[in-house]
Amino acid sequence: MEAQAPKKSVAREYFEAIVLAVILALFFRTFVIEAFKIPSSSMEDNLLIGDHILVNKFDKVYVERRGQLELTEVQFRDNQHLRQIIDRIVVQVGRRVDEISPMVDARLSDGSRVNAIIPPLALDGPAMSIRRFGQNPLTIEDLIKHGSVPPVMMEFLAAAVQARCNVLISGGTGSGKTTLLNCMSRYVPVHERVITIEDAAELQLQQPHVVRLETRPPNIEGAGEVTQRDLVRNALRMRPDRIIIGEVRSAEALDMLQAMNTGHEGSMTTIHANSARDALSRLEVTVSMAGFDIPIRALRQQISSALNLVVQAQRLMGGRRKITSISEITGMEGEQIQMHDLFLYEQTGVDENGQAVGRFVATGIRPRLVTKIEHAGMKLPTDWFARRVIG
Ligand SMILES: Nc1ncnc2c1ncn2[C@@H]1O[C@H](COP(=O)(O)OP(=O)(O)O)[C@@H](O)[C@H]1O
Ligand SMILES: [Mg+2]
Numbered sequence: 009m010e011a012q013a014p015k016k017s018v019a020r021e022y023f024e025a026i027v028l029a030v031i032l033a034l035f036f037r038t039f040v041i042e043a044f045k046i047p048s049s050s051m052e053d054n055l056l057i058g059d060h061i062l063v064n065k066f067d068k069v070y071v072e073r074r075g076q077l078e079l080t081e082v083q084f085r086d087n088q089h090l091r092q093i094i095d096r097i098v099v100q101v102g103r104r105v106d107e108i109s110p111m112v113d114a115r116l117s118d119g120s121r122v123n124a125i126i127p128p129l130a131l132d133g134p135a136m137s138i139r140r141f142g143q144n145p146l147t148i149e150d151l152i153k154h155g156s157v158p159p160v161m162m163e164f165l166a167a168a169v170q171a172r173c174n175v176l177i178s179g180g181t182g183s184g185k186t187t188l189l190n191c192m193s194r195y196v197p198v199h200e201r202v203i204t205i206e207d208a209a210e211l212q213l214q215q216p217h218v219v220r221l222e223t224r225p226p227n228i229e230g231a232g233e234v235t236q237r238d239l240v241r242n243a244l245r246m247r248p249d250r251i252i253i254g255e256v257r258s259a260e261a262l263d264m265l266q267a268m269n270t271g272h273e274g275s276m277t278t279i280h281a282n283s284a285r286d287a288l289s290r291l292e293v294t295v296s297m298a299g300f301d302i303p304i305r306a307l308r309q310q311i312s313s314a315l316n317l318v319v320q321a322q323r324l325m326g327g328r329r330k331i332t333s334i335s336e337i338t339g340m341e342g343e344q345i346q347m348h349d350l351f352l353y354e355q356t357g358v359d360e361n362g363q364a365v366g367r368f369v370a371t372g373i374r375p376r377l378v379t380k381i382e383h384a385g386m387k388l389p390t391d392w393f394a395r396r397v398i399g
Contacts, residue, residue, distance in 0.1 A: 161368065164350070164351070240264060253278075259298035
């Protein structure tokens, strides 16, 4: 009985926090308008709130809208109030934030991710960052409509996925890596068994034959952690056809490469890097930092034989997201991994609204993967790869 009573108020506070953070603006429009005197004209804009809600300070709440961070009129009463809300949110998911552990990263029951950090680490009072997931993931059609990728490039990626090429998607935070991974996964044939591994479940595969796994952070006593590496190793015992890792950050990178090299072809993952070349060095560094003592040449060999394609996603000036390169890895030459670009986005300038402008081009290189794709029974038009500007 006793446990019941506080639970209710926790739920109420949680609700309040979410409203304050504008998460539920969609469903409680009038409430939000009245309670916080948000001009109703800006409610239209609220519908466009992106995946991030960032509370820098009790009176500074930012949301991402149309790819840009914007200050909202939503405010908490004071630091104390914000702190209470944070406490209630993290307690609900079995975590706590106090002087001993002044930062916490937690997943809420709706799948959102919350990070809170309090003084003395946060100098201007408690700060909270909320990341919502998968409200309405963009589809392939959306990406094409937004001009993020021309149809030809998407069709090439589709063929590569169907032909079980191993793909690494690279990009900065918020550049659209996960969105692209989700879209590309749509091309995995329905009869194949896919296991997804993520730190925070975001992927929404449409196939019937999917098992979704998510890591678990340590509990309050610091025990019970399950890492991506643990999950990859477990996944290999689950008879997967393909493994999809949301983002490689640590030791799981090596297991992923090994899986790709040992029959789990058609696996995909993402990595945080600013170019395709950078992605390869990040992968090397990630493996080395995880403490594996593998000679660099052997590691590069492993990478070059595991990966077929590196796809770069980028958030350009002004906020538009584009696929800025698709590169093919062809092997090793001496100590170096050989890679060439098949498609590129060339930015030519910036328009009057501060948006990047440019064009997609095919570099004129016919991918070696064409053979693999043709062996999988698909026929690609030869002019796809002819050097040209793509319409
Ligand atoms: N091509 C795109 N056009 C417009 N918005 C996009 C595009 N790709 C992703 N987004 C949006 O950008 C945000 C970040 O995308 P996400 O795929 O999670 O990035 P990442 O995984 O690189 O951090 C999401 O709100 C997503 O809906
Ligand atoms: Mg992501």
